[in-house]
Amino acid sequence: MTARSLAEVAPGVFVAESEIWASNTAVVVDRSGSALIVDPGITTAELDGLVAAIRARGWRVAAGAATHPHWDHVLWHPDLGEVPRFATARAVAVMAGDRGRSWAEAAQAAPGLEEELFGVLAALPDEADELPPPAPSGIAVLRHDAHVPGHLALAVGEALLVGDMLSQREVPLLDVGHAGEDREPPSDPVGDYRAALDLLESSAARRGTRVIVPGHGPVTRGSEAIAVLFARDRAYLDALEREAAGGEPTTDARLADEWVAQQHAAHVARLRALAG
Numbered sequence: 001m002t003a004r005s006l007a008e009v010a011p012g013v014f015v016a017e018s019e020i021w022a023s024n025t026a027v028v029v030d031r032s033g034s035a036l037i038v039d040p041g042i043t044t045a046e047l048d049g050l051v052a053a054i055r056a057r058g059w060r061v062a063a064g065a066a067t068h069p070h071w072d073h074v075l076w077h078p079d080l081g082e083v084p085r086f087a088t089a090r091a092v093a094v095m096a097g098d099r100g101r102s103w104a105e106a107a108q109a110a111p112g113l114e115e116e117l118f119g120v121l122a123a124l125p126d127e128a129d130e131l132p133p134p135a136p137s138g139i140a141v142l143r144h145d146a147h148v149p150g151h152l153a154l155a156v157g158e159a160l161l162v163g164d165m166l167s168q169r170e171v172p173l174l175d176v177g178h179a180g181e182d183r184e185p186p187s188d189p190v191g192d193y194r195a196a197l198d199l200l201e202s203s204a205a206r207r208g209t210r211v212i213v214p215g216h217g218p219v220t221r222g223s224e225a226i227a228v229l230f231a232r233d234r235a236y237l238d239a240l241e242r243e244a245a246g247g248e249p250t251t252d253a254r255l256a257d258e259w260v261a262q263q264h265a266a267h268v269a270r271l272r273a274l275a276g
Helices: 044-057 089-109 189-207 223-244 258-275
Strands: 007-010 013-017 024-029 034-038 060-065 085-087 140-144 151-156 159-163 211-214
Touching: 007 211, 013 044, 013 211, 024 044, 024 211, 085 089, 140 189, 151 189, 159 189, 189 223, 189 258, 223 258
Parallel strands: 034 060, 060 085, 159 211
Antiparallel strands: 007 013, 013 024, 024 034, 140 151, 151 159
């Protein structure tokens, strides 16, 4: 099997990009070679390639982490080992309630995945400020409810792994639910998203973050570029609310992507429905 290419974007933080949706897998490795796998990948070939890359480097998988309970972030490979795959308690609950629908979506998009390993997550204690053992030490935990309840971000040195947030490729993706999902979407998805941006930005400023690793799209480097990410996403939310209230259509270069434009249309429809 061909090993996936892993680029070191910050000390001890390696990233591989998926062939689907520019998704990112992160591997956090300490000095002993103990590794945390964050959002392992999507296709069977990518998962096989991740195993090959880890073996080639002599790393030992200690734990996994899912940034949030959407199908493309809760996959696993048997050769990565029977280790805890951490997620927030809220994310574990969402996954448990939506596993059947989510697995059907995964099996259609990426055939050949291991169903018995799908969405097997270990809930983090609510009071935990860092990932517990056996994960490498010193990985800080941030929780919020933007995009989906129980979203997780991880701060590792100068890097912040943010899951499906702060993407150069996608506008902010609000929690507006999925067809067939047995869960009511929130009553203020924009407010939830703004609160998450505030949380992540304050953490980035406090920790001196220099690298943002999103769930989808390019890694962003440098404090000025990171500030632009936050400003751009807040500007989108402002424009979205104006459009939903009857104002001019939102303009954002990311809406040129057909799939992103579809998500934007769902945002507008949801906000108008909430306004009654």
